[in-house]
Amino acid sequence: MVRMNVADAAKCGLLLVVGSLFAHTVKGGELRAGAAKVDITPKLGVSLDGPISKNGPVTGVHDALHARAIVFADDDTRLAIVICDACMIGRDVFDAAKAIASKQTNIAMDRILMAATHTHAAPRATHVGTEPADDEYHTWLAEQIAAAVAQAEKNLAHAQVGWGSFQKPDFIRCRRHLCEPGSVGVNPFGETGEQVKSVSGTSSAIIEPAGPTDPQFSVLSVQYADGRPLAVLGNFSVHYVGGYQRGFVSADYFGHYAAALESQLDTDDGRPAFVGLMSNGTSGNTGAIESGGKKYPPFEWMKVSARILAEDTQRILDSIQHRSDLSLAMQETELELGVRRPDAARLDWASSVLANPTNKHPHRWSPVYAQEAQHLSKYPPTTKIKLQAIRIGDLGIAATPCEVFAETGLAIKRESPHPATFHIELANGYGGYLPPPEQHKLGGYETWPARSSFLEVDAEPKIRHTLLSLLQSVRAN
Template identity: 25%
Template sequence: MLLSLKKIPASGTRLLLLAIPLLFPLLSWAIHPNAAGFRAAVVKVDITPEKHQMLLGYGARKSTGVYDKIYHRIVVMDDGKTQFVLVSTDICLVSPSEYDKVAAKLKKQLGIDPVNFWWNFTHTHSAPEVGPPGLPAIFLGDRYQHQFDTEYTEMVERKLLDGIQEARQKLVPARLGVGWGLSQANINRRAKDVDGKAYLGMNPDGPVDRRIGLLRLDREDGSPLALVSNYAIHGTVMSGSNLLISGDAPGVVAEYVEQKLGAPLLFINGAAGNLAPIYSVYPSPQAGKLSQFRVLLGDKVLEANKSITATTSDITLKAAGLIVETPRKPELGWTDDLKNYTRTTKAGVNLVRLPVRFLQINDDIAIWSAPLELFCEISNEIRDRSPFPYTFYFGYGNGWLGYLLTAEEMTHGGYEVTVSPYTPAAAKDLTDSVVNYLQGKK
């Protein structure tokens, strides 16, 4: 429609002429929604409790103090069309029902769809419980003879929501880079005796994943905004004898890299179901040589960061999800708060409904995530079969639905089998579903 200035009074004409320069940017954005370009922000929020807390991981025990602080680290990325939230929290895990609760609040308060909200956990075994136990109560009922601390849980939730809101308000033009690194800070922990039985220990000949997957976010001027480091390692340098709150190896590594880099590091664990730190289950940080992980893993993250020489502001984000259904162990019970994560077929077979998330960044980066303690052979195979040159698995994502082992490893028994709801079919069901999805995107 053409507008004739002749029909508008002189005063109105002047107002219109003044308004036109203000309207053009809005019209341009409406026609080209990516015109604003790629933006990002990062926020780090302290969630260290003031009171003693029940710690998750190992047997039930209460903290007596703090060795190092624990945090939410929050990154928001915005390509002008999709806004994506990634969170790394220094706790062991939560029930998927706790994720659902927070995701619903986030959708209501900030309009962020759950598919664009990933909440990952570093899996430190020296941090407080958050929310109801969920599936672990089925396997380890004796451990949960107490109520979780609702006051601390509400604080963790509130600080997460406030932190995401703050990050959205701090979005700045940004650039993104990607790369690989390598660290030998982990080891297969499925030790086997002559009878073939598996035990928690060390297996230097067992499968392992020592790759570091790295995303780097820079400001427009090239200064670092944030790092996202993906590495598979249990947060078990310290044993159940330790009663001091700590981020364990992931937390120590994150703090060290941040001091060196001058920007926050989101430590995102990988397929660590059968991978322990090379120093594992010691009674104290000193006995476990916790500080050495600054060199063993922290310096390797910094080296990988230096190898990223190219970044771009031309970014497209595509988030999606699918449900993988696989049979659960016969006669295994379930918890009421996880009723959306199971169903029974007409033939009476109980299934686990496993939510898998995907984030595609441009044409070369594919990230997938699941609420699993996954064995590394599975993520290694998926990465090898993926058509994307950078394929990362973000573990402990949006909750915890148990260990998922390969069919071969299930025959050896061991602790992980006792806390898995899955049958030997699960590894193939998951692998085929994820690979088919990734291959369908190329």
């Protein structure tokens, strides 16, 4: 059931969609839920972010990083959703965390969704080009993520759940710009003819955004049976907000949104503390907009925007109908995909760029992409990625390890068999950017082969179709 709450929408200037999770009841068992958070802030010296933006090593902490977990249980299914303040987390770290968590709890490894938020003022826990301090951090990180799951399971209590959403188009922009043919500068490989200017690149003639954005902010609300807030999971599709200072750790607006909800909704009544969570939707091609064209000092807009989103969230919580008589389901699968490894000509180009570091290269990032070509040449020809679908009552959640474009998220929402669906990216590993084939044709940063963009050109339709069948498979009978 979906109903438009026109009066509230008019009152707060938001388009509201509120649903109830009523259709699929459980016989002889009530829904239970528990939530917890643990600290995952790295020590000084651990590497921050990646080889391109070079923000590390850690020299200070602006705000702490956390892993936040919710465990749901009905009579048949027990599952966990964990959101981690990290730029990205590799499959090996997440698998290690799941193995520890499943030993310490009654939750199977394939009933756990773990995702990174994509704050860029945090480590990339992917075991690529890392130092010993990073390996030590990755081991500890897996233990801490598992500890969040174990504590959330200990906190299980009778619960009720509901969902809603509002629109926030003025917070998002498409960061890939479609340009007139011939107006885009050469790419790092010295090639001409691209038609998109993105994060890095120049163009004399921008036509329009190269793709849509998904402005829907989805909210999953979890309460104790008596209505006291237990946890809220937000989902929004902004890549990250940024405005960092080099060397300083921050959870970006993801952590500030969670913290704002925690300070607004916790009641300190002797029960486990309320936990706020913010997951990243499909933001591979989107960026944040600073409100009103104002330039904020470092770390400021992430706080202000998080507070606005937390207030909007709180405003819809009262309209959400919570139910305890609903069932859970979860499925995961592995999909084998080709890797865009460099050919012999690309490897020759990479060797010549790296052999002549002082030469003038076609693009300021040519040496970076030459190194990336060498890294990719060591990748296997195919790789397996993990895809998941969860159903909580009538709400569907899909999860992909990639940085997924907005058009993919919109298609999943449109074609999902569930009345409401959202998608969590950077989940269960790291599969790089996922441009649809037509975006690959246009070029731009997100399509340039690197450890941050390595899946075959046709990966997006294959992943999208698999996610839609997974969403179908978790439908209630």
